[in-house]
Amino acid sequence: EAQVTQNPRYLITVTGKKLTVTCSQNMNHEYMSWYRQDPGLGLRQIYYSMNVEVTDKGDVPEGYKVSRKEKRNFPLILESPSPNQTSLYFCASRPLAGGPDEQYFGPGTRLTVT
C-alpha cells in the first residue's frame, strides 16, 4: 500500500531534550516536506527536500533540522525542543519537486514539549 508513515504518533518530552521524528514513504517520491499545524494558522512548511541531499527552508525553519540521505526517509530533528514547538506535525511527499501533483500526507505526530 502506497503510504507515508511517521513515528512516533504521539510524543511528550521536556525542554532541551533532543528528539527525532521519522518519516518514510514507499512511493519513490522525490519531494518530501515537513509541516506544523497550529490552531488558526493552518499548515506552515518547515523544510522541504527536492531529492536526496537537497533540502531547503520553508516558512518556519527555526529550531528544526532535517536530512535526506535516502530517497524514502526524511527525518525531522529538534536539537533543543522548546514549548513553542508544541504542535501537530505532518510529513508529506509528492512525485516531483515541480509539476501538478498532489501531496500525500502522513497521519501526523502530536508533539508536546513541557
Next chain:
Amino acid sequence: SQQGEEDPQALSIQEGENATMNCSYKTSINNLQWYRQNSGRGLVHLILIRSNEREKHSGRLRVTLDTSKKSSSLLITASRAADTASYFCATDATSGTYKYIFGTGTRLKVLA
C-alpha cells in the same frame, strides 16, 4: 508571512445545501490545490487546478481560479454530514523555490 487566507473561517450549513469557501494567495502560482482534513488527521487531496485553468469539476466539487485576483473558490454541492471537515487551499509558487503555501483553512460543519 506568505500564508494564504481562507474565508469564512467557519461555516455551518444544513445537509443538502451548497457550501462555498474562498481562498486568497499572495504570489504567482503554478497550480492551486484543495485538501480536506478530518479533525486533526492527515490531509487528503481533493482537486488540483492549474494556473491556466479557470474552472474544474470533480463529482460534487467545483473549483474556480482567478489569477488576476489571486483567489480561488471551492463549491461543494448537495452537502452531506460526512463533508464535515476542515478545508485548505495550497499553492506552489513560480518564484523558483519549491515552497508549498497553505491557507488558514475553513471549518465546515454540515448539520443532518
